[in-house]
Amino acid sequence: MKKSVARIALAIVALSLASAASAQVKPEDQIKFRKAGYGFMSWNMGKIKTNLEGTYDAAQVTAAANAIAGIANSGMGALYGPGTDKAVGNQKTRVKPELFQNMQEVGKLAGDFNSAANNLAKVAASGDAAAVKTAFGDLGKTCKACHDKFREE
Amino acid sequence: MKKSVARIALAIVALSLASAASAQVKPEDQIKFRKAGYGFMSWNMGKIKTNLEGTYDAAQVTAAANAIAGIANSGMGALYGPGTDKAVGNQKTRVKPELFQNMQEVGKLAGDFNSAANNLAKVAASGDAAAVKTAFGDLGKTCKACHDKFREE
Numbered sequence: 122m123k124k125s126v127a128r129i130a131l132a133i134v135a136l137s138l139a140s141a142a143s144a145q146v147k148p149e150d151q152i153k154f155r156k157a158g159y160g161f162m163s164w165n166m167g168k169i170k171t172n173l174e175g176t177y178d179a180a181q182v183t184a185a186a187n188a189i190a191g192i193a194n195s196g197m198g199a200l201y202g203p204g205t206d207k208a209v210g211n212q213k214t215r216v217k218p219e220l221f222q223n224m225q226e227v228g229k230l231a232g233d234f235n236s237a238a239n240n241l242a243k244v245a246a247s248g249d250a251a252a253v254k255t256a257f258g259d260l261g262k263t264c265k266a267c268h269d270k271f272r273e274e
Numbered sequence: 275m276k277k278s279v280a281r282i283a284l285a286i287v288a289l290s291l292a293s294a295a296s297a298q299v300k301p302e303d304q305i306k307f308r309k310a311g312y313g314f315m316s317w318n319m320g321k322i323k324t325n326l327e328g329t330y331d332a333a334q335v336t337a338a339a340n341a342i343a344g345i346a347n348s349g350m351g352a353l354y355g356p357g358t359d360k361a362v363g364n365q366k367t368r369v370k371p372e373l374f375q376n377m378q379e380v381g382k383l384a385g386d387f388n389s390a391a392n393n394l395a396k397v398a399a400s401g402d403a404a405a406v407k408t409a410f411g412d413l414g415k416t417c418k419a420c421h422d423k424f425r426e427e
Contacts, residue, residue, distance in 0.1 A: 145320070145324055146317070146320070150317075153313060154313060154314060154317040156310070157309070157310040157311075157313035157314040157317070158310075158314045158317075160306060160307060160310035161307060161310040161311045161314055161345060161348075164299070164303075164307040164310070164311075164353075165348060167298070167299070168349075171298055181349065184347050184348050184349055185348060185349075187344045187347065187348070188344040188345050188347070188348035189344075190344065191340045191341040191342075191343065191344025191345065192314060192341050192344065192345070194337050194340065194341070195314075195318060195337050195338060195340070195341035196321075196334065196337055196338075200317075
């Protein structure tokens with residue numbers, strides 16, 4: 122009994138923190154900003170892919186990997202606040218409502234993604250194209266893991 | 275005469291490089307990606323502002339500053355390729371056509387912006403809120419300098 126009460130209290134605190142973090146940004150803008158983050162990361166993923174398939178420019182790859190890591194580490198979870206599970210105003214979203222019912226799993230997927238993004242940035246700095254190829258593939262898998270489960274086609 | 279030829283040759287090389295850098299991304303997507311970059315930076319600027327005006331969370335400020343610096347350093351100049359001076363497809367743009375005729379000045383403004391973004395990231399890591407306030411103000415000035423000249427209201 123005591124344990125359940127503690128668990129509920131903890132859940133309420135967690136929800137309050139999430140609300141506080143996203144309260145300053147309205148739902149429409151949360152969707153806009155998270156799409157901006159993923160969009161900008163995809164441009165940088167594309168650049169790294171092009172480098173791996175053609176002439177490898179270590180400086181460009183490092184800059185792209187750092188942009189991705191910077192965005193990944195910026196706390197995008199705050200952009201999934203209440204009211205962002207469907208289109209709002211001018212902002213459409215491809216997120217599946219299931220994401221909001223599986224926050225523990227989403228947290229795990231997000232953690233995998235962050236680790237892979239940080240690893241890519243670290244490996245890119247070494248200038249070793251073969252190692253970057255592996256780290257880039259690993260990062261792509263963490264993107265796909267979340268898209269497959271929680272993003273509409 | 276010789277000098278003019280050399281100058282023209284150099285200009286052609288510079289143009290080719292710019293084209294090569296942006297050739298892989300179609301103009302509509304270049305506009306989409308650059309707007310995504312600025313949009314995501316503005317979310318992070320907003321978070322830093324909120325921290326400076328309320329309770330200061332050094333980890334959140336550092337993460338936000340690193341995201342901004344990562345985006346600033348990612349080579350966004352490649353997103354101002356030919357055909358991106360006006361709306362294309364579904365992408366509107368507030369860029370003034372004058373930007374494309376003043377690339378030297380734009381390069382200077384972009385350099386100021388990058389330096390200020392890198393300085394903010396460095397200062398944020400120190401955890402000194404007063405120093406962050408100054409560095410944040412300095413960064414804001416470099417944003418405004420470009421907006422005032424080259425962005426429609």
